[in-house]
Amino acid sequence: ADYLTKPVNVSQLKRVLARLTQPGDLRAEITELREGIESDGRFGGLWGRSAPMLRLYDQIARVAPTAVSVLLVGESGTGKEVVAQTIHDLSRRRTHPFLAVNCGAISPQLIESELFGVEPGAYTGAQRSRPGKFEIADGGTLFIDEIDSLPLHLQAKLLGAIQDSGTTRLGDHRFRASRFRLITASQSPLSALVKAGTFRAD
Numbered sequence: 001a002d003y004l005t006k007p008v009n010v011s012q013l014k015r016v017l018a019r020l021t022q023p024g025d026l027r028a029e030i031t032e033l034r035e036g037i038e039s040d041g042r043f044g045g046l047w048g049r050s051a052p053m054l055r056l057y058d059q060i061a062r063v064a065p066t067a068v069s070v071l072l073v074g075e076s077g078t079g080k081e082v083v084a085q086t087i088h089d090l091s092r093r094r095t096h097p098f099l100a101v102n103c104g105a106i107s108p109q110l111i112e113s114e115l116f117g118v119e120p121g122a123y124t125g126a127q128r129s130r131p132g133k134f135e136i137a138d139g140g141t142l143f144i145d146e147i148d149s150l151p152l153h154l155q156a157k158l159l160g161a162i163q164d165s166g167t168t169r170l171g172d173h174r175f176r177a178s179r180f181r182l183i184t185a186s187q188s189p190l191s192a193l194v195k196a197g198t199f200r201a202d
Helices: 010-019 023-040 051-063 080-089 108-116 152-164 190-196
Strands: 070-073 098-102 141-145 166-168 175-177 181-186
Touching: 023 051, 051 080, 070 080, 080 098, 080 141, 080 181, 098 108, 108 152, 108 166, 152 166
Parallel strands: 070 181, 098 141, 141 181
Antiparallel strands: 166 175
């Protein structure tokens, strides 16, 4: 949820702990949402009482309070962004930003600066500093939709951002730390794309 440098400053530690949503609070809220399904069929931003929806609610309830990255797979229009938003809203990060970026809706030339940020002069037309989505999502959740359309060279850069918990803007050498939760979505199972050689296995 956060980090401390040694020697630990006790007042800073208290401020960090005060900001955290207690797991018990989240569990109580999830229990309340589950009880509401019976009356109005609603779970966060999702609606429905069918068996598949109830299974989905159970999966969200298990994963939301954790810090793990999540991959959502489903056809276009099935509500993957709503699921991602619900996971964020039921997590400890809900007081921080939820940012969504659709790799399929942005040209391959612009997606890199959109995700990682840019400094003036990095390429023709880059006239001002702009933080990327990773930077802006610090403390919160970054939802990357249609990750299956991300070019291979940017998949490698994405892997570095996940492993290092931060990024470097285009045209800059400074590393900017960012502690974010990553939720991604794909219309196709990524295992099939790995076999086809269009998605990195790592």
